[in-house]
Amino acid sequence: MSNDEAKLILDDEDFPELRNEVRKLCEKYPAEYWLALEDEPPESSYPTEFVQELTDAGYLAALIPEEYGGSGLSLRAGSVILETVCEMGCQGSACHAQMYTMGTVLRHGSDEQKKQYLPKIATGELRLQAFGVTEPTTGSDTTQLRTKAERDGNGYVINGQKVWISRAGHSDVMLLLARTTPTEECEKRTDGVSVFLVDMREAKKDGMEIKPIDAMINHNTTEIFFDNVHIPGDAMIGEEGKGFRYILDGMNAERCLVSAESIGNARFLLNKAIKYANERVVFDRPIGQNQGIQFPIADAYIKLQSSDLMVRKATAMFEAGLRCGAEANCGKYLSAEALWACAEACFTTHGGFAFAKEYDVERKWREARLSRNAPISPNMIMNFIGQHVLGMPRSY
Numbered sequence: 001m002s003n004d005e006a007k008l009i010l011d012d013e014d015f016p017e018l019r020n021e022v023r024k025l026c027e028k029y030p031a032e033y034w035l036a037l038e039d040e041p042p043e044s045s046y047p048t049e050f051v052q053e054l055t056d057a058g059y060l061a062a063l064i065p066e067e068y069g070g071s072g073l074s075l076r077a078g079s080v081i082l083e084t085v086c087e088m089g090c091q092g093s094a095c096h097a098q099m100y101t102m103g104t105v106l107r108h109g110s111d112e113q114k115k116q117y118l119p120k121i122a123t124g125e126l127r128l129q130a131f132g133v134t135e136p137t138t139g140s141d142t143t144q145l146r147t148k149a150e151r152d153g154n155g156y157v158i159n160g161q162k163v164w165i166s167r168a169g170h171s172d173v174m175l176l177l178a179r180t181t182p183t184e185e186c187e188k189r190t191d192g193v194s195v196f197l198v199d200m201r202e203a204k205k206d207g208m209e210i211k212p213i214d215a216m217i218n219h220n221t222t223e224i225f226f227d228n229v230h231i232p233g234d235a236m237i238g239e240e241g242k243g244f245r246y247i248l249d250g251m252n253a254e255r256c257l258v259s260a261e262s263i264g265n266a267r268f269l270l271n272k273a274i275k276y277a278n279e280r281v282v283f284d285r286p287i288g289q290n291q292g293i294q295f296p297i298a299d300a301y302i303k304l305q306s307s308d309l310m311v312r313k314a315t316a317m318f319e320a321g322l323r324c325g326a327e328a329n330c331g332k333y334l335s336a337e338a339l340w341a342c343a344e345a346c347f348t349t350h351g352g353f354a355f356a357k358e359y360d361v362e363r364k365w366r367e368a369r370l371s372r373n374a375p376i377s378p379n380m381i382m383n384f385i386g387q388h389v390l391g392m393p394r395s396y
């Protein structure tokens with residue numbers, strides 16, 4: 001997609017220079033690049049060149065403060081980077097963790113940990129692409145996770161299993177959530193869980209196994225097995241037992257960033273839908289002249305614009321240091337729904353050709369569906385809103 005086409009529906013762009021620079025980089029990675037990767041086996045399906053170029057340009061270090069070698073940009077600027085990557089048809093999810101997973105180290109790590117890790121994460125010398133939370137038996141009920149980290153001399157020994165851990169094969173270190181105190185001995189559900197920065201290179205030599213999951217999108221996602229994996233004591237971030245709270249601290253920023261990705265993906269699909277609706281002539285008229293085609297596109301645009309406003313509000317509140325759990329969750333919910341509306345409108349508009357890979361609709365349509373399941377589902381957002389924002393009883 002050219003810059004002009006990408007701008008089709010954008011008339012209120014902030015950070016115009018940043019957007020243009022990111023667009024120029026992304027133009028080098030067209031649909032053929034992403035489609036070819038989907039045909040590769042798991043070992044070679046990762047967009048290594050693309051991620052390297054974003055890293056070299058400093059985009060993935062946007063949120064790392066300058067004193068640690070990053071560019072110290074705002075959350076909004078980081079969002080604009082991911083939004084633009086997606087709007088250009090590229091995959092933000094291939095690398096978004098490198099941008100924000102470091103937030104836990106930045107907010108809760110010791111000075112030594114920050115000095116040791118953040119500059120290397122900023123240059124890409126250290127890839128922090130994996131975030132290990134989800135487990136096969138506990139799913140959304142994160143506080144009940146069963147992966148254990150037990151004291152062993154000066155360090156810990158890890159046993160358990162994680163599932164759906166994206167990019168684990170392309171990460172040197174992983175942020176891992178593990179239980180350090182059994183649930184029965186804890187006062188609150190959220191207690192007794194700790195967060196570790198695990199050196200994957202060492203862990204692989206000591207009983208950690210990574211297995212790719214064959215999924216409907218190219219997300220380099222994996223299962224990870226820990227069998228008596230020893231890690232040093234200084235791998236722990238912050239205090240023992242407070243890990244769950246540390247992770248929650250970063251959730252709102254993460255919600256804003258993944259919502260920006262949804263908005264970018266939605267723009268990509270909407271632009272394609274508008275273009276095709278105007279070009280394709282059937283029954284001697286452009287198909288976009290039919291309300292059956294035009295209205296779903298207009299409806300998706302309205303949803304997209306309103307979700308964008310909510311996400312910008314949440315981001316601005318986060319930047320101002322205000323509580324923004326409600327807004328960040330509303331933005332996440334709305335942007336995922338808007339993305340799906342755009343994906344469906346684009347798919348329907350393309351008729352049978354939506355199924356042809358060369359039209360590059362089905363790839364983003366498949367990717368779009370993810371935002372309605374992960375990293376948090378609409379149901380879990382409504383649980384949060386119902387209970388914590390609207391003051392109704394916990395429903396589960």
Ligand SMILES: Cc1cc2nc3c(=O)[nH]c(=O)nc-3n(C[C@H](O)[C@H](O)[C@H](O)COP(=O)(O)OP(=O)(O)OC[C@H]3O[C@@H](n4cnc5c(N)ncnc54)[C@H](O)[C@@H]3O)c2cc1C
Pocket residue numbers: 130131132133134135136138139140141163164165166167215219221370373374375376377378379380383395396
């Ligand atoms: C491609 C992909 C990449 C991912 N990457 C990562 C990653 O990098 N790191 C990581 O830790 N995780 C990752 N995940 C996991 C993702 O966050 C989980 O899938 C998600 O948290 C839900 O867990 P689950 O799949 O076990 O679903 P379950 O918890 O089993 O839920 C199944 C369904 O039931 C609903 N449900 C469950 N409980 C309730 C309730 N009380 N009220 C209403 N509805 C309920 C859920 O909303 C969902 O629709 C990824 C997932 C995918 C698909």
